[in-house]
Amino acid sequence: MFNLITIGDALIDTHVQIDDATLECDINHEHCHLCLDYASKIPITGSFQSLGGNGANVACGASKLGLKTVILSSVGNDSNGKLVEEELTKFKVNTSLISIDKTAQTRYSVVLNFRGERTILSYHQKRQYVWPDNIPATDWIYYTGMSEGFEKIQTKLINHLRKHPTIRSAFNPGSYQLKQSLELVQEMIAHTNLLIINLEEAEKILNTTLAKEKTPVALIHKLLALGAEEVVITDASRGAWAGDSDSVWHINSFPVEVKAKTGAGDAFSSGYLAARFNKLSLEEALVWGIANSSSVIVKVGSQNGLLDKAGIKKMINKYSKIKPKAV
Structure with missing residues (x-):
């Protein structure tokens, strides 16, 4: 019996720190472009590799917070695939549901930090994702970013949730899923207990804007109408909102010095999910999520700042003046 199954890609991130670049932004600084000299050799000030991918990041974060966790994913038959499994094992994440896809490389990404x-x-x-014949019992399933081929897995997941109504489901759609099929994303939301997305993703799913809807609260109500029981919207330095049919809460971000934002959303998700698993209230879960993500962004790498329960409590005590408020 597991507390959590995460379903999503696991990959290798190559982090690159650059200083020799410029930003070009619109007048409101809402849309910016990172500019590098074309056909030039750009110096970097540092680089390293680490485990990445939404499914892997949340699995590691949840495991560190005490949840017995297994990840359902796919890697290639290559050195990066072996590295993925080694890194997950360090966080005590069970890797028995990772399949080896001999037709594809292990996913990778290059992260430019500026x-x-x-x-x-x-x-x-x-990818040739594999849904196991005998998927283990679990309290929660967290479904997140996957590559082409996710469609069959999603169908299997929905059928599994129908057959096992006591399982709680959380959904955080990835960039590929949002780009390829909003219809499938909305289909999954209808079978979701907890939806966690950022503001940009909320706007895309609803085909609207914050400017048009006036407040994140309005966005949450529209997402609840799609079938989710509980919705969380994160918005970087502006904090996060969480709501259900009874109430909506907001919490500000903790005032930490940001070094890199990679993994912040996944750290928030694992903190929030762990709090809900431990029967904490929606507003308490917001605090856990912000605490975990705030710890990750003061370091470079998706797992380097992940907190255990003691670390969560310490971070919350440090920023005890910041509390969630009903909105």
């Missing part, structure tokens, strides 16, 4: 923000060059290749 002025505390990241630009990700992400490689997606069609």
Whole structure:
């Protein structure tokens, strides 16, 4: 029996720190472009490789917070695939549901870190994901970013949830899923207990904008209408909102010095999910999510700042003046 199954890609991130670049932004600084000299050799100030991917990141974060976790994913028959499994094992994540796809390489990405923000060059290749014949019992399933081939897995997942109504489901659609089929994303939302997305993703799913809807609260109500029981919207430095049919809460971000944002959303998800698993309230879960993500963004790498339960409590005590408020 597991507490959590994460379903999503696991990959290798190559982090590159660059200083010799410029930003070009619109007048409101809402849309910016990272600019490098074309046909030039750009110096970097550091680089390293680490485990990445939404499914892997959340699995590691949840495991560190005490949840017995297994990941359902796919890697290639290559050195990166072996490295993925080794890194997951370090976090005590069970890897028995990882299948080896001999037709595809293990996914990888290049993460360009500049002025505390990241630009990700992400490689997606069609994968032969495998749904196991005997999927283990679990309390929660967290379904997140996958590559081409996710469609069959999603159908299997929905059927599994129908057959096992006591399983709680969380959904955080990945960039490829959002780009390829909003219809399938909305189909999954209808079978979701907990939807966790950022503001940009919320706007895309609903085909609207925050400016048009006026408040994140309005976005949450529209997402609840799609079938989710509980919705969380994160918005970087502006914090996060969480709501259900009874109430909506907001929490500000903790005032930490940001070094890199890679993995922040996944750290929030694992913190929030662990709190809900431990029967904490929606507003308490917001605090856990913000605490975990705040710890990750002060370091470079998706797992380097992940907290255990003691670390969560310490971070919350440090920023005890920041509390969730009903909105």
